[in-house]
Amino acid sequence: MGEYESQVVAFARYATAQVAHWDRVVALHQADCTGCCRFCGRVWPCDEARHSRRMVDHFSQWALTDEQPAPDPNLVRPYVNG
Numbered sequence: 001m002g003e004y005e006s007q008v009v010a011f012a013r014y015a016t017a018q019v020a021h022w023d024r025v026v027a028l029h030q031a032d033c034t035g036c037c038r039f040c041g042r043v044w045p046c047d048e049a050r051h052s053r054r055m056v057d058h059f060s061q062w063a064l065t066d067e068q069p070a071p072d073p074n075l076v077r078p079y080v081n082g
């Protein structure tokens with residue numbers, strides 16, 4: 001049972017980091033004044049914006065929802081940077 005719970009917690013941390021990551025992608029891909037994406041230049045909404053919004057919705061189901069701010073992915077997964 002303890003192992004199961006730790007996996008749930010680990011996945012919740014993963015989902016929280018995923019939400020933080022995709023939130024940053026959503027923030028990059030916004031419409032500019034011409035109706036195109038200001039980041040990749042494609043017609044709004046671009047594929048990245050639509051995909052990253054879906055990812056935020058998807059992982060928000062499991063993300064931690066307490067009062068703490070979303071963890072910095074660089075702190076959550078320090079080993080990624082080697």
Ligand SMILES: [Zn+2]
Nearest residue numbers: 029037040046
């Ligand atoms: Zn874009």
